[in-house]
Amino acid sequence: MLTAAVAFALTAAGVAVAGLRAHRRRFRSATRWFAVALLPAGLYLSGLFPVARTIGGELADWATDLVFSPRIWTGLALLAVSAALLVTTRLVARRRAVGGAESGPAAAGAAPARSAVAGSRAAPAGLTNAGATAPAAAAPKAAAPKSGRAGKRDDGLGDEFDDIEEILRRRGI
Incomplete structure (x- = not known):
């Protein structure tokens, strides 16, 4: 009451x-x-x-x-160890996932240098300046006309596949 x-x-x-x-x-x-x-x-x-x-x-x-109880302190210590082990295994798993992704291409060989801007050429290995441009000899090669290849396609998709081939060739694939 x-x-x-x-x-x-x-x-x-x-x-x-x-x-x-x-x-x-x-x-x-x-x-x-x-x-x-x-x-x-x-x-x-x-x-x-x-x-x-x-x-x-x-x-x-x-x-x-x-x-006053050592039993409770022991239990808290075991809980702390358990939490630390769980966090550690999680961090190790993340590092291995990141490290595994990076070690795969490195084992296969070095990837070709790529420019951050689409369609531009990578600078030669000797140039370290970020503003350096590709040599003049590379520019005419990239600007070569595609008129000869477009006529060889009989499937009607000539220009689209030529563009795809050009992109793959630039990427070294």
Whole structure:
């Protein structure tokens, strides 16, 4: 009976505070206070106060034992070791996934140097300047007319396949 009186007194006090907040035109705060004010009555009417009391008592007992019990400290140490092992294995798996992707092409041979801009030629190995352009001899080769190849296609897709072949040739594929 005392639990019911306390629960409803807390609810009434919370509703009063919510009413004051609403009167001051602070409706968001009033709504929050009203939501919190409904909790004690809801806990009592649903029968969860004994559960909350049991959980609170068990947490209090655990906290007191935490200070004095080596068994609890051992358990916490085991939990910490377990968490560290799980995190470590996750990090190792990520590094192997990243390292495996990089070691695959390196084992097959060095990839040709590629420019960041589509359609441009890579600078020769001797030039390290980022603004260096390709030698003049490479430019006419890239601009060679494709008129001779387009006539050889009988399937009607001549220009499209020629473009694809040109791109593959530039990439060294």
